[in-house]
Amino acid sequence: MTDAVTTTSARPPRNQWWDVWDQFKTHKGAMFGTVVFFAVIALIVLGPYIWAVDAKYINIRARDQGMSLTYPLGTDQLGRDMLARVIAGGKTTLAVGLAAMALSMLLGTLVGVLSGFFKRADGALMRLTDLFLALPLLPLLLLMVMLFREPLVMNFGPEMGIFILIVVAIAVTSWMNTARIVRGEVLTIKEREFVLAARSIGTPSRRIITRHILPSVMSPIMVSATLGIANAVITESALSFLGLGFPPDFPTWGRLLQDGMPYINLHPERVLWPALVLSALVLSVNYIGDGLRDALDPRIRGR
């Protein structure tokens, strides 16, 4: 026992995130996912600089072209360049995914911390969570998008209005699992000695939460955040695919899939490109989540 203590203390002090990174590196799928994820991000962020073609430029004479040097992924039925459309679509899809994930994490963490920390709020908030879990989510999402489309478009313009609508709709229907996980963690952490110590020196609840509780529940939040991106991207694409997402001249990957469906017999590659990038993004994010879950679990990390 004493030997073990001396050997560990002999090691130079090290940030715990380096241990997490070491464990993360051993997960092959997660490393591969990280590479693919950053490749997709690079395509979306740097793409417009390298391939500076307007995604909305209609050139009807060059419609339905195959793959060539001028049009690497061909053109659609209006002669718009597919590569530019895939890049532009990725920007929207990723923006919706990140914004919806952030809002959903915020809601989930808020409900989870409040119900875990304050006993009085627990019953009501958990009933609310159960209620949301009992809702038929996809029909409800379709309902919300269908009903509130017009008022929001009137107020914020066609693009911003639908962006707000879809982000809020996805967040409102996806915060429940985060809330439950965070609540469970908070319940165990608030009984620990350091929280008792903080309370005994008179720290107010607000500061105990921000200083002690929140940093301790960061790991489960990070894992559900990665999975939340995947969920939000899929939901947005599903809505666009069903024709309830962004307007037609505003490409997203789901929208490109839907636009390509009527031409699938003649130009199958038009649906395959968006399908491929969408799958690559979701699969890579899920693998990262898998690796993070292992890396952030201290019971697995030691081994």
Added chain:
Amino acid sequence: MLTFAIRRILLAIPTLIFISLVLFLLLEAAPGDPLADMPLTIPPEVREKIRLAMGLGEPWYVRYVLWLNNFFVTEPLYWVDSVFGTDWAQGKQRILSYQTRSPVFDTISERLPQTLLVVGTGMLVGILIAIPIGVISAYRQYSWFDQLGTFISMIGFSIPTFVTGVVLIVIFAVWIPNSSPFWLPTIYDTTLRVQDWDSFIAQVRQMILPVTVLALYYAAQISRYMRSSMLDNLGQDYVRTARAKGLTEKVVVLIHVLRNSMIPVVTVITLLIPGVFTGAIITETIFKVNGIGQQLLLSLQGNDAPMVMTITFIFAVLIVAFNLIADVLYGLLDPRIRYD
């Protein structure tokens, strides 16, 4: 156990009433006008009379209570009448669709069989694939079979059904020529009646693609649960005891371990069952199956509030009911679980 079940059923009633209220208020806030499709030549006073005849003159809480009464009292009475030939309903007002002007439940009962057939088969195939994969993956942990199974289930888990559906259409309907026996139809022919061998084969062929999409989706989820549940049980003491008694490996794995591992998996499958009725909106849209999910989408686009309200509420009832069944089933299958 019984008290637990009764308490849960009692708790489910306010939950369902609250959900119905939320849905009703959401639809109430809709800007859509059910008379928007009517000709513009109808004079405003006639339009107002049509509106009143549709029951739209009452305030929302009156209509909400009427809807509740229709859903929980009148419609079950009609159902009893049609099954037993009685006459209890006595021509009471039913829930009418704005679009078709016919009872909502007639449309639902026309469409439910297709959904149950296609999505139910998909789930069944998924379970039948998932259980052996889960058992073998766990028994040979970290073997190439396990790695491949993990990868495929990750794909099935991540890639949404509208992508797998589209890719399968491209492969089996576009790249494979029409004359080849491997070509598969992508549009579900709803007028097809199974009468002889040929029409049966046609029915099977048109079901292959949607069923494959759904089976992959379900198998990915269930096989993961099966694997982790098997792994939990394989390390238990009773397995070592069984082996020490000299039981064959087959008996140990397939009888002792499999039976115990099925307990959480059965619960997960129960929780997935409402999806058989609800979750296939996208698959039904891709393959043009005229099921209940497609009807919901059509009604949403047509501002058909009674139809949307009824279908969505039936979904909510199914989810609540199967959550309850899963909890009770878990307690029944595993005597270690105590709810009181």
